[in-house]
Amino acid sequence: MAEQTGTGTDVVGGTTDDETAITAAVARTAAADTLLVALDFDGTLAPFADDPGQVGALPGSWAAVLTLDRARDTHVVLVSGRSLESLERVTQAPPSMSLVGSHGVEWRVDGQPSEALSDDERAAVDAVGAILDEVGARHPGVVIEHKPAGHGVHTRRVSADAARAADDDARASVSAAHPDVHVRAGKDILEFSIRHVTKGDAISRLRTILQADAVVFAGDDTTDEDGFAVLDQDAADLGVKVGPGDTAARYRVEDPAGLTDVLKALARLRATR
Incomplete structure:
Protein backbone atom coordinates (compact mmCIF):
# COMPACT_ATOMS: atom_id res chain seq x y z
CA MET A 1 0.00 0.00 0.00
CA ALA A 116 -42.03 -7.38 -0.29
CA LEU A 117 -43.58 -4.53 1.65
CA SER A 118 -47.08 -5.10 3.01
CA ASP A 119 -50.00 -2.97 1.87
CA ASP A 120 -49.83 -1.02 5.13
CA GLU A 121 -46.10 -0.43 4.70
CA ARG A 122 -46.56 0.82 1.14
CA ALA A 123 -49.30 3.18 2.31
CA ALA A 124 -46.99 4.51 5.03
CA VAL A 125 -44.18 5.04 2.51
CA ASP A 126 -46.51 7.12 0.33
CA ALA A 127 -47.84 9.15 3.26
CA VAL A 128 -44.40 9.95 4.65
CA GLY A 129 -43.19 10.88 1.17
CA ALA A 130 -46.01 13.39 0.79
CA ILE A 131 -45.15 14.94 4.16
CA LEU A 132 -41.49 15.26 3.24
CA ASP A 133 -42.31 16.78 -0.15
CA GLU A 134 -44.06 19.56 1.79
CA VAL A 135 -40.97 19.94 3.99
CA GLY A 136 -38.76 20.19 0.91
CA ALA A 137 -41.01 22.90 -0.53
CA ARG A 138 -40.55 24.93 2.66
CA HIS A 139 -36.74 24.70 2.54
CA PRO A 140 -35.18 25.78 -0.80
CA GLY A 141 -32.12 23.77 -1.76
CA VAL A 142 -33.17 20.71 0.24
CA VAL A 143 -33.70 17.61 -1.93
CA ILE A 144 -36.15 14.84 -1.04
CA GLU A 145 -35.14 11.40 -2.30
CA HIS A 146 -37.91 8.83 -2.54
CA LYS A 147 -37.01 5.16 -2.02
CA PRO A 148 -39.12 2.00 -2.07
CA ALA A 149 -39.13 1.65 1.73
CA GLY A 150 -38.54 5.22 2.87
CA HIS A 151 -37.20 8.64 1.98
CA GLY A 152 -34.11 10.81 2.43
CA VAL A 153 -33.82 14.52 3.19
CA HIS A 154 -30.60 15.69 1.49
CA THR A 155 -29.05 18.89 2.83
CA ARG A 156 -25.60 18.85 1.16
CA ARG A 157 -26.44 21.95 -0.93
CA VAL A 158 -27.56 24.22 1.93
CA SER A 159 -25.86 25.90 4.89
CA ALA A 160 -25.51 24.20 8.27
CA ASP A 161 -28.22 26.41 9.77
CA ALA A 162 -30.59 25.70 6.88
CA ALA A 163 -29.86 21.97 7.17
CA ARG A 164 -30.69 21.95 10.88
CA ALA A 165 -33.94 23.81 10.24
CA ALA A 166 -34.96 21.38 7.51
CA ASP A 167 -34.05 18.33 9.59
CA ASP A 168 -35.98 19.65 12.60
CA ASP A 169 -38.99 20.36 10.41
CA ALA A 170 -38.81 16.90 8.84
CA ARG A 171 -38.52 15.11 12.17
CA ALA A 172 -41.40 17.02 13.71
CA SER A 173 -43.68 16.74 10.69
CA VAL A 174 -43.19 12.99 10.24
CA SER A 175 -43.32 12.21 13.95
CA ALA A 176 -46.65 13.99 14.34
CA ALA A 177 -48.30 11.73 11.76
CA HIS A 178 -46.19 8.55 11.87
CA PRO A 179 -44.33 8.26 15.20
CA ASP A 180 -43.18 4.68 14.50
CA VAL A 181 -41.11 5.57 11.44
CA HIS A 182 -37.41 4.83 11.95
CA VAL A 183 -35.11 7.86 11.54
CA ARG A 184 -31.39 7.65 10.68
CA ALA A 185 -29.02 10.62 10.56
CA GLY A 186 -26.15 10.38 8.10
CA LYS A 187 -23.76 12.73 6.34
CA ASP A 188 -25.92 15.57 5.01
CA ILE A 189 -28.95 13.28 4.97
CA LEU A 190 -31.79 12.40 7.30
CA GLU A 191 -33.47 9.14 6.37
CA PHE A 192 -36.98 7.95 7.23
CA SER A 193 -37.57 4.19 6.90
CA ILE A 194 -40.82 2.30 7.22
CA ARG A 195 -39.04 -0.97 7.93
CA HIS A 196 -36.33 -1.00 10.59
CA VAL A 197 -33.49 -2.92 8.94
Missing part, protein backbone atom coordinates in the same frame (compact mmCIF):
# COMPACT_ATOMS: atom_id res chain seq x y z
CA ALA A 2 1.08 3.58 -0.59
CA GLU A 3 2.64 5.35 2.36
CA GLN A 4 0.17 7.14 4.60
CA THR A 5 0.66 9.68 7.32
CA GLY A 6 -0.73 7.90 10.36
CA THR A 7 -1.73 9.21 13.74
CA GLY A 8 -1.59 5.84 15.47
CA THR A 9 -4.43 4.61 17.62
CA ASP A 10 -7.44 6.85 18.19
CA VAL A 11 -8.44 7.57 21.74
CA VAL A 12 -12.04 6.62 20.91
CA GLY A 13 -12.77 3.04 19.90
CA GLY A 14 -9.19 1.70 19.69
CA THR A 15 -9.08 2.48 15.96
CA THR A 16 -5.76 2.70 14.17
CA ASP A 17 -4.67 4.15 10.85
CA ASP A 18 -1.18 2.65 11.12
CA GLU A 19 -0.21 1.27 7.72
CA THR A 20 1.70 -1.69 9.09
CA ALA A 21 -1.23 -2.75 11.26
CA ILE A 22 -3.68 -2.44 8.35
CA THR A 23 -1.42 -4.47 6.06
CA ALA A 24 -1.19 -7.26 8.64
CA ALA A 25 -4.95 -7.23 9.17
CA VAL A 26 -5.61 -7.46 5.43
CA ALA A 27 -3.25 -10.45 5.14
CA ARG A 28 -4.95 -12.21 8.06
CA THR A 29 -8.45 -11.71 6.65
CA ALA A 30 -7.41 -12.59 3.09
CA ALA A 31 -6.38 -16.06 4.30
CA ALA A 32 -10.01 -17.04 5.04
CA ASP A 33 -11.37 -20.00 3.08
CA THR A 34 -14.56 -18.15 2.10
CA LEU A 35 -14.57 -14.36 2.25
CA LEU A 36 -17.42 -11.85 2.16
CA VAL A 37 -16.37 -8.36 1.07
CA ALA A 38 -19.21 -5.96 1.92
CA LEU A 39 -18.70 -2.36 0.86
CA ASP A 40 -20.63 0.86 1.22
CA PHE A 41 -20.61 2.98 -1.93
CA ASP A 42 -21.00 6.74 -1.36
CA GLY A 43 -18.07 8.17 0.59
CA THR A 44 -16.38 4.77 0.58
CA LEU A 45 -15.82 3.53 -2.97
CA ALA A 46 -16.87 6.88 -4.41
CA PRO A 47 -16.21 10.45 -3.23
CA PHE A 48 -19.29 12.52 -2.46
CA ALA A 49 -20.79 14.83 -5.08
CA ASP A 50 -23.52 17.47 -4.92
CA ASP A 51 -25.49 15.47 -7.49
CA PRO A 52 -25.86 11.88 -6.19
CA GLY A 53 -26.59 10.70 -9.72
CA GLN A 54 -23.18 11.82 -10.96
CA VAL A 55 -20.90 9.98 -8.54
CA GLY A 56 -18.59 7.16 -9.54
CA ALA A 57 -16.27 4.74 -7.81
CA LEU A 58 -12.57 5.59 -7.90
CA PRO A 59 -11.04 3.65 -10.83
CA GLY A 60 -8.44 1.90 -8.68
CA SER A 61 -11.01 0.81 -6.12
CA TRP A 62 -13.43 -0.42 -8.76
CA ALA A 63 -10.71 -2.41 -10.53
CA ALA A 64 -9.87 -4.08 -7.21
CA VAL A 65 -13.56 -4.77 -6.55
CA LEU A 66 -13.92 -6.44 -9.95
CA THR A 67 -10.82 -8.55 -9.28
CA LEU A 68 -12.27 -9.62 -5.92
CA ASP A 69 -15.61 -10.43 -7.54
CA ARG A 70 -13.82 -12.88 -9.86
CA ALA A 71 -11.61 -14.42 -7.16
CA ARG A 72 -12.26 -17.95 -5.95
CA ASP A 73 -14.42 -18.32 -2.81
CA THR A 74 -14.81 -14.54 -2.59
CA HIS A 75 -18.19 -12.78 -2.54
CA VAL A 76 -18.45 -9.03 -3.14
CA VAL A 77 -21.64 -7.29 -2.04
CA LEU A 78 -22.28 -3.55 -2.23
CA VAL A 79 -24.37 -2.58 0.81
CA SER A 80 -25.80 0.91 0.44
CA GLY A 81 -28.42 3.27 1.76
CA ARG A 82 -29.31 4.05 -1.84
CA SER A 83 -32.31 2.41 -3.40
CA LEU A 84 -31.42 -0.70 -5.37
CA GLU A 85 -32.35 1.01 -8.65
CA SER A 86 -30.07 3.97 -7.87
CA LEU A 87 -27.22 1.69 -6.81
CA GLU A 88 -27.51 -0.35 -10.01
CA ARG A 89 -27.50 2.83 -12.10
CA VAL A 90 -24.48 4.58 -10.56
CA THR A 91 -22.30 1.47 -10.20
CA GLN A 92 -23.14 -0.40 -13.41
CA ALA A 93 -22.14 -3.45 -11.38
CA PRO A 94 -21.90 -6.71 -13.36
CA PRO A 95 -24.71 -9.25 -12.88
CA SER A 96 -22.35 -11.50 -10.89
CA MET A 97 -22.00 -8.86 -8.16
CA SER A 98 -24.58 -8.84 -5.37
CA LEU A 99 -26.22 -5.59 -4.29
CA VAL A 100 -28.15 -4.66 -1.14
CA GLY A 101 -30.01 -1.34 -1.15
CA SER A 102 -32.01 0.78 1.28
CA HIS A 103 -29.81 -0.28 4.23
CA GLY A 104 -30.81 -3.93 3.81
CA VAL A 105 -34.43 -3.73 2.67
CA GLU A 106 -33.77 -4.38 -1.05
CA TRP A 107 -31.71 -7.32 -2.32
CA ARG A 108 -30.10 -8.34 -5.60
CA VAL A 109 -28.52 -11.50 -4.27
CA ASP A 110 -28.85 -14.78 -6.15
CA GLY A 111 -31.69 -16.77 -4.66
CA GLN A 112 -32.40 -14.18 -1.95
CA PRO A 113 -35.05 -11.72 -3.18
CA SER A 114 -36.23 -8.68 -1.27
CA GLU A 115 -39.06 -9.21 1.18
CA THR A 198 -29.81 -2.02 9.28
CA LYS A 199 -26.62 -2.75 7.39
CA GLY A 200 -25.65 -4.93 10.35
CA ASP A 201 -28.73 -7.07 9.77
CA ALA A 202 -27.82 -7.34 6.09
CA ILE A 203 -24.20 -8.34 6.78
CA SER A 204 -25.24 -10.97 9.33
CA ARG A 205 -27.72 -12.44 6.85
CA LEU A 206 -25.14 -12.40 4.05
CA ARG A 207 -22.56 -14.14 6.25
CA THR A 208 -25.04 -16.96 6.87
CA ILE A 209 -26.23 -17.23 3.26
CA LEU A 210 -22.72 -17.28 1.82
CA GLN A 211 -21.22 -19.33 4.68
CA ALA A 212 -18.39 -16.84 4.94
CA ASP A 213 -15.50 -17.61 7.27
CA ALA A 214 -14.55 -13.93 7.44
CA VAL A 215 -16.06 -10.58 6.52
CA VAL A 216 -14.54 -7.33 5.30
CA PHE A 217 -16.75 -4.29 5.72
CA ALA A 218 -15.81 -0.71 4.81
CA GLY A 219 -17.98 2.36 5.31
CA ASP A 220 -17.80 6.03 6.08
CA ASP A 221 -21.07 7.10 7.68
CA THR A 222 -22.81 6.77 11.02
CA THR A 223 -25.25 4.36 9.34
CA ASP A 224 -22.30 2.03 8.71
CA GLU A 225 -21.66 1.61 12.43
CA ASP A 226 -24.38 -1.05 12.53
CA GLY A 227 -22.25 -3.01 10.09
CA PHE A 228 -19.08 -2.68 12.14
CA ALA A 229 -20.99 -3.74 15.26
CA VAL A 230 -21.69 -7.25 13.92
CA LEU A 231 -18.08 -7.99 12.95
CA ASP A 232 -15.83 -10.20 15.04
CA GLN A 233 -12.73 -8.05 14.73
CA ASP A 234 -10.88 -10.04 17.39
CA ALA A 235 -11.04 -12.99 14.98
CA ALA A 236 -10.72 -12.80 11.18
CA ASP A 237 -13.18 -10.00 10.35
CA LEU A 238 -11.89 -6.65 9.12
CA GLY A 239 -13.69 -3.34 9.67
CA VAL A 240 -12.39 -0.22 7.91
CA LYS A 241 -13.75 3.25 8.64
CA VAL A 242 -13.28 5.69 5.76
CA GLY A 243 -12.73 9.24 7.02
CA PRO A 244 -13.11 10.90 10.42
CA GLY A 245 -15.57 10.25 13.22
CA ASP A 246 -15.99 7.91 16.18
CA THR A 247 -16.26 4.30 15.06
CA ALA A 248 -16.39 0.69 16.14
CA ALA A 249 -14.13 -0.24 13.21
CA ARG A 250 -10.66 -1.41 14.17
CA TYR A 251 -8.95 0.32 11.24
CA ARG A 252 -9.24 3.69 9.52
CA VAL A 253 -8.19 5.26 6.24
CA GLU A 254 -8.34 8.97 5.53
CA ASP A 255 -10.63 8.96 2.49
CA PRO A 256 -11.85 6.80 -0.42
CA ALA A 257 -8.40 7.05 -2.03
CA GLY A 258 -6.93 5.47 1.10
CA LEU A 259 -9.36 2.59 0.80
CA THR A 260 -8.13 1.97 -2.76
CA ASP A 261 -4.80 0.78 -1.36
CA VAL A 262 -6.53 -1.58 1.06
CA LEU A 263 -8.73 -3.08 -1.65
CA LYS A 264 -5.80 -3.49 -4.05
CA ALA A 265 -3.82 -5.37 -1.41
CA LEU A 266 -6.79 -7.58 -0.58
CA ALA A 267 -7.47 -8.28 -4.27
CA ARG A 268 -3.85 -9.30 -4.91
CA LEU A 269 -3.93 -11.76 -2.04
CA ARG A 270 -7.30 -13.31 -2.95
CA ALA A 271 -6.48 -13.53 -6.67
CA THR A 272 -3.26 -15.48 -6.04
CA ARG A 273 -4.59 -18.00 -3.52
Whole structure:
Protein backbone atom coordinates (compact mmCIF):
# COMPACT_ATOMS: atom_id res chain seq x y z
CA MET A 1 0.00 0.00 0.00
CA ALA A 2 1.08 3.58 -0.59
CA GLU A 3 2.64 5.35 2.36
CA GLN A 4 0.17 7.14 4.60
CA THR A 5 0.66 9.68 7.32
CA GLY A 6 -0.73 7.90 10.36
CA THR A 7 -1.73 9.21 13.74
CA GLY A 8 -1.59 5.84 15.47
CA THR A 9 -4.43 4.61 17.62
CA ASP A 10 -7.44 6.85 18.19
CA VAL A 11 -8.44 7.57 21.74
CA VAL A 12 -12.04 6.62 20.91
CA GLY A 13 -12.77 3.04 19.90
CA GLY A 14 -9.19 1.70 19.69
CA THR A 15 -9.08 2.48 15.96
CA THR A 16 -5.76 2.70 14.17
CA ASP A 17 -4.67 4.15 10.85
CA ASP A 18 -1.18 2.65 11.12
CA GLU A 19 -0.21 1.27 7.72
CA THR A 20 1.70 -1.69 9.09
CA ALA A 21 -1.23 -2.75 11.26
CA ILE A 22 -3.68 -2.44 8.35
CA THR A 23 -1.42 -4.47 6.06
CA ALA A 24 -1.19 -7.26 8.64
CA ALA A 25 -4.95 -7.23 9.17
CA VAL A 26 -5.61 -7.46 5.43
CA ALA A 27 -3.25 -10.45 5.14
CA ARG A 28 -4.95 -12.21 8.06
CA THR A 29 -8.45 -11.71 6.65
CA ALA A 30 -7.41 -12.59 3.09
CA ALA A 31 -6.38 -16.06 4.30
CA ALA A 32 -10.01 -17.04 5.04
CA ASP A 33 -11.37 -20.00 3.08
CA THR A 34 -14.56 -18.15 2.10
CA LEU A 35 -14.57 -14.36 2.25
CA LEU A 36 -17.42 -11.85 2.16
CA VAL A 37 -16.37 -8.36 1.07
CA ALA A 38 -19.21 -5.96 1.92
CA LEU A 39 -18.70 -2.36 0.86
CA ASP A 40 -20.63 0.86 1.22
CA PHE A 41 -20.61 2.98 -1.93
CA ASP A 42 -21.00 6.74 -1.36
CA GLY A 43 -18.07 8.17 0.59
CA THR A 44 -16.38 4.77 0.58
CA LEU A 45 -15.82 3.53 -2.97
CA ALA A 46 -16.87 6.88 -4.41
CA PRO A 47 -16.21 10.45 -3.23
CA PHE A 48 -19.29 12.52 -2.46
CA ALA A 49 -20.79 14.83 -5.08
CA ASP A 50 -23.52 17.47 -4.92
CA ASP A 51 -25.49 15.47 -7.49
CA PRO A 52 -25.86 11.88 -6.19
CA GLY A 53 -26.59 10.70 -9.72
CA GLN A 54 -23.18 11.82 -10.96
CA VAL A 55 -20.90 9.98 -8.54
CA GLY A 56 -18.59 7.16 -9.54
CA ALA A 57 -16.27 4.74 -7.81
CA LEU A 58 -12.57 5.59 -7.90
CA PRO A 59 -11.04 3.65 -10.83
CA GLY A 60 -8.44 1.90 -8.68
CA SER A 61 -11.01 0.81 -6.12
CA TRP A 62 -13.43 -0.42 -8.76
CA ALA A 63 -10.71 -2.41 -10.53
CA ALA A 64 -9.87 -4.08 -7.21
CA VAL A 65 -13.56 -4.77 -6.55
CA LEU A 66 -13.92 -6.44 -9.95
CA THR A 67 -10.82 -8.55 -9.28
CA LEU A 68 -12.27 -9.62 -5.92
CA ASP A 69 -15.61 -10.43 -7.54
CA ARG A 70 -13.82 -12.88 -9.86
CA ALA A 71 -11.61 -14.42 -7.16
CA ARG A 72 -12.26 -17.95 -5.95
CA ASP A 73 -14.42 -18.32 -2.81
CA THR A 74 -14.81 -14.54 -2.59
CA HIS A 75 -18.19 -12.78 -2.54
CA VAL A 76 -18.45 -9.03 -3.14
CA VAL A 77 -21.64 -7.29 -2.04
CA LEU A 78 -22.28 -3.55 -2.23
CA VAL A 79 -24.37 -2.58 0.81
CA SER A 80 -25.80 0.91 0.44
CA GLY A 81 -28.42 3.27 1.76
CA ARG A 82 -29.31 4.05 -1.84
CA SER A 83 -32.31 2.41 -3.40
CA LEU A 84 -31.42 -0.70 -5.37
CA GLU A 85 -32.35 1.01 -8.65
CA SER A 86 -30.07 3.97 -7.87
CA LEU A 87 -27.22 1.69 -6.81
CA GLU A 88 -27.51 -0.35 -10.01
CA ARG A 89 -27.50 2.83 -12.10
CA VAL A 90 -24.48 4.58 -10.56
CA THR A 91 -22.30 1.47 -10.20
CA GLN A 92 -23.14 -0.40 -13.41
CA ALA A 93 -22.14 -3.45 -11.38
CA PRO A 94 -21.90 -6.71 -13.36
CA PRO A 95 -24.71 -9.25 -12.88
CA SER A 96 -22.35 -11.50 -10.89
CA MET A 97 -22.00 -8.86 -8.16
CA SER A 98 -24.58 -8.84 -5.37
CA LEU A 99 -26.22 -5.59 -4.29
CA VAL A 100 -28.15 -4.66 -1.14
CA GLY A 101 -30.01 -1.34 -1.15
CA SER A 102 -32.01 0.78 1.28
CA HIS A 103 -29.81 -0.28 4.23
CA GLY A 104 -30.81 -3.93 3.81
CA VAL A 105 -34.43 -3.73 2.67
CA GLU A 106 -33.77 -4.38 -1.05
CA TRP A 107 -31.71 -7.32 -2.32
CA ARG A 108 -30.10 -8.34 -5.60
CA VAL A 109 -28.52 -11.50 -4.27
CA ASP A 110 -28.85 -14.78 -6.15
CA GLY A 111 -31.69 -16.77 -4.66
CA GLN A 112 -32.40 -14.18 -1.95
CA PRO A 113 -35.05 -11.72 -3.18
CA SER A 114 -36.23 -8.68 -1.27
CA GLU A 115 -39.06 -9.21 1.18
CA ALA A 116 -42.03 -7.38 -0.29
CA LEU A 117 -43.58 -4.53 1.65
CA SER A 118 -47.08 -5.10 3.01
CA ASP A 119 -50.00 -2.97 1.87
CA ASP A 120 -49.83 -1.02 5.13
CA GLU A 121 -46.10 -0.43 4.70
CA ARG A 122 -46.56 0.82 1.14
CA ALA A 123 -49.30 3.18 2.31
CA ALA A 124 -46.99 4.51 5.03
CA VAL A 125 -44.18 5.04 2.51
CA ASP A 126 -46.51 7.12 0.33
CA ALA A 127 -47.84 9.15 3.26
CA VAL A 128 -44.40 9.95 4.65
CA GLY A 129 -43.19 10.88 1.17
CA ALA A 130 -46.01 13.39 0.79
CA ILE A 131 -45.15 14.94 4.16
CA LEU A 132 -41.49 15.26 3.24
CA ASP A 133 -42.31 16.78 -0.15
CA GLU A 134 -44.06 19.56 1.79
CA VAL A 135 -40.97 19.94 3.99
CA GLY A 136 -38.76 20.19 0.91
CA ALA A 137 -41.01 22.90 -0.53
CA ARG A 138 -40.55 24.93 2.66
CA HIS A 139 -36.74 24.70 2.54
CA PRO A 140 -35.18 25.78 -0.80
CA GLY A 141 -32.12 23.77 -1.76
CA VAL A 142 -33.17 20.71 0.24
CA VAL A 143 -33.70 17.61 -1.93
CA ILE A 144 -36.15 14.84 -1.04
CA GLU A 145 -35.14 11.40 -2.30
CA HIS A 146 -37.91 8.83 -2.54
CA LYS A 147 -37.01 5.16 -2.02
CA PRO A 148 -39.12 2.00 -2.07
CA ALA A 149 -39.13 1.65 1.73
CA GLY A 150 -38.54 5.22 2.87
CA HIS A 151 -37.20 8.64 1.98
CA GLY A 152 -34.11 10.81 2.43
CA VAL A 153 -33.82 14.52 3.19
CA HIS A 154 -30.60 15.69 1.49
CA THR A 155 -29.05 18.89 2.83
CA ARG A 156 -25.60 18.85 1.16
CA ARG A 157 -26.44 21.95 -0.93
CA VAL A 158 -27.56 24.22 1.93
CA SER A 159 -25.86 25.90 4.89
CA ALA A 160 -25.51 24.20 8.27
CA ASP A 161 -28.22 26.41 9.77
CA ALA A 162 -30.59 25.70 6.88
CA ALA A 163 -29.86 21.97 7.17
CA ARG A 164 -30.69 21.95 10.88
CA ALA A 165 -33.94 23.81 10.24
CA ALA A 166 -34.96 21.38 7.51
CA ASP A 167 -34.05 18.33 9.59
CA ASP A 168 -35.98 19.65 12.60
CA ASP A 169 -38.99 20.36 10.41
CA ALA A 170 -38.81 16.90 8.84
CA ARG A 171 -38.52 15.11 12.17
CA ALA A 172 -41.40 17.02 13.71
CA SER A 173 -43.68 16.74 10.69
CA VAL A 174 -43.19 12.99 10.24
CA SER A 175 -43.32 12.21 13.95
CA ALA A 176 -46.65 13.99 14.34
CA ALA A 177 -48.30 11.73 11.76
CA HIS A 178 -46.19 8.55 11.87
CA PRO A 179 -44.33 8.26 15.20
CA ASP A 180 -43.18 4.68 14.50
CA VAL A 181 -41.11 5.57 11.44
CA HIS A 182 -37.41 4.83 11.95
CA VAL A 183 -35.11 7.86 11.54
CA ARG A 184 -31.39 7.65 10.68
CA ALA A 185 -29.02 10.62 10.56
CA GLY A 186 -26.15 10.38 8.10
CA LYS A 187 -23.76 12.73 6.34
CA ASP A 188 -25.92 15.57 5.01
CA ILE A 189 -28.95 13.28 4.97
CA LEU A 190 -31.79 12.40 7.30
CA GLU A 191 -33.47 9.14 6.37
CA PHE A 192 -36.98 7.95 7.23
CA SER A 193 -37.57 4.19 6.90
CA ILE A 194 -40.82 2.30 7.22
CA ARG A 195 -39.04 -0.97 7.93
CA HIS A 196 -36.33 -1.00 10.59
CA VAL A 197 -33.49 -2.92 8.94
CA THR A 198 -29.81 -2.02 9.28
CA LYS A 199 -26.62 -2.75 7.39
CA GLY A 200 -25.65 -4.93 10.35
CA ASP A 201 -28.73 -7.07 9.77
CA ALA A 202 -27.82 -7.34 6.09
CA ILE A 203 -24.20 -8.34 6.78
CA SER A 204 -25.24 -10.97 9.33
CA ARG A 205 -27.72 -12.44 6.85
CA LEU A 206 -25.14 -12.40 4.05
CA ARG A 207 -22.56 -14.14 6.25
CA THR A 208 -25.04 -16.96 6.87
CA ILE A 209 -26.23 -17.23 3.26
CA LEU A 210 -22.72 -17.28 1.82
CA GLN A 211 -21.22 -19.33 4.68
CA ALA A 212 -18.39 -16.84 4.94
CA ASP A 213 -15.50 -17.61 7.27
CA ALA A 214 -14.55 -13.93 7.44
CA VAL A 215 -16.06 -10.58 6.52
CA VAL A 216 -14.54 -7.33 5.30
CA PHE A 217 -16.75 -4.29 5.72
CA ALA A 218 -15.81 -0.71 4.81
CA GLY A 219 -17.98 2.36 5.31
CA ASP A 220 -17.80 6.03 6.08
CA ASP A 221 -21.07 7.10 7.68
CA THR A 222 -22.81 6.77 11.02
CA THR A 223 -25.25 4.36 9.34
CA ASP A 224 -22.30 2.03 8.71
CA GLU A 225 -21.66 1.61 12.43
CA ASP A 226 -24.38 -1.05 12.53
CA GLY A 227 -22.25 -3.01 10.09
CA PHE A 228 -19.08 -2.68 12.14
CA ALA A 229 -20.99 -3.74 15.26
CA VAL A 230 -21.69 -7.25 13.92
CA LEU A 231 -18.08 -7.99 12.95
CA ASP A 232 -15.83 -10.20 15.04
CA GLN A 233 -12.73 -8.05 14.73
CA ASP A 234 -10.88 -10.04 17.39
CA ALA A 235 -11.04 -12.99 14.98
CA ALA A 236 -10.72 -12.80 11.18
CA ASP A 237 -13.18 -10.00 10.35
CA LEU A 238 -11.89 -6.65 9.12
CA GLY A 239 -13.69 -3.34 9.67
CA VAL A 240 -12.39 -0.22 7.91
CA LYS A 241 -13.75 3.25 8.64
CA VAL A 242 -13.28 5.69 5.76
CA GLY A 243 -12.73 9.24 7.02
CA PRO A 244 -13.11 10.90 10.42
CA GLY A 245 -15.57 10.25 13.22
CA ASP A 246 -15.99 7.91 16.18
CA THR A 247 -16.26 4.30 15.06
CA ALA A 248 -16.39 0.69 16.14
CA ALA A 249 -14.13 -0.24 13.21
CA ARG A 250 -10.66 -1.41 14.17
CA TYR A 251 -8.95 0.32 11.24
CA ARG A 252 -9.24 3.69 9.52
CA VAL A 253 -8.19 5.26 6.24
CA GLU A 254 -8.34 8.97 5.53
CA ASP A 255 -10.63 8.96 2.49
CA PRO A 256 -11.85 6.80 -0.42
CA ALA A 257 -8.40 7.05 -2.03
CA GLY A 258 -6.93 5.47 1.10
CA LEU A 259 -9.36 2.59 0.80
CA THR A 260 -8.13 1.97 -2.76
CA ASP A 261 -4.80 0.78 -1.36
CA VAL A 262 -6.53 -1.58 1.06
CA LEU A 263 -8.73 -3.08 -1.65
CA LYS A 264 -5.80 -3.49 -4.05
CA ALA A 265 -3.82 -5.37 -1.41
CA LEU A 266 -6.79 -7.58 -0.58
CA ALA A 267 -7.47 -8.28 -4.27
CA ARG A 268 -3.85 -9.30 -4.91
CA LEU A 269 -3.93 -11.76 -2.04
CA ARG A 270 -7.30 -13.31 -2.95
CA ALA A 271 -6.48 -13.53 -6.67
CA THR A 272 -3.26 -15.48 -6.04
CA ARG A 273 -4.59 -18.00 -3.52
